[in-house]
Amino acid sequence: MTDPDVNYEINSPYVIHETVDAETFVVDYTTGYYFSMDEAGTWVWKILAAGPVCLNALFQEMELQGPVDKKGKEKVESFFNELIHARLIVESSTGGRKPETGTVAGGVSPQGKNKIEWAKIKMNKFTDMKMLIRLDPVHEIDGRGWPQRDEQSS
Numbered sequence: 001m002t003d004p005d006v007n008y009e010i011n012s013p014y015v016i017h018e019t020v021d022a023e024t025f026v027v028d029y030t031t032g033y034y035f036s037m038d039e040a041g042t043w044v045w046k047i048l049a050a051g052p053v054c055l056n057a058l059f060q061e062m063e064l065q066g067p068v069d070k071k072g073k074e075k076v077e078s079f080f081n082e083l084i085h086a087r088l089i090v091e092s093s094t095g096g097r098k099p100e101t102g103t104v105a106g107g108v109s110p111q112g113k114n115k116i117e118w119a120k121i122k123m124n125k126f127t128d129m130k131m132l133i134r135l136d137p138v139h140e141i142d143g144r145g146w147p148q149r150d151e152q153s154s
Helices: 039-049 055-063 070-085 130-134
Strands: 008-010 015-020 023-028 034-037 089-091 123-126
Touching (some): 034 039, 039 055, 070 123
Antiparallel strands (some): 008 089, 023 034
């Protein structure tokens, strides 16, 4: 179980992300895996992208959207732990931030006008492009030219 008062941040520069509409795509260059997150996951990711945050502060941000039931909090905590386990987020060496009254995640608001369904939060993991993502043609140039797959990473 995660200490709810420990701050976490996105594991950059090893993890990059892009949000399109209500879906976020995350790529981990160290593993070659990529992930997609639904609307609730995107909202949590945007909170993390705004700066280091602990689970308790995340729950407070969620409450600014409206009441959150126990199951919703449990699912978000499980999602948060999944992000930690995948090393998409890491413990922060800097301080976190407090929720800002009257705003959501410092201006991060959910997509659309519907209430976020926290209990359905989901992240999909894809491994099919692992070798391609882990290729680094700019930095791995040798006498054979590039790009060449590293035989040790097969």
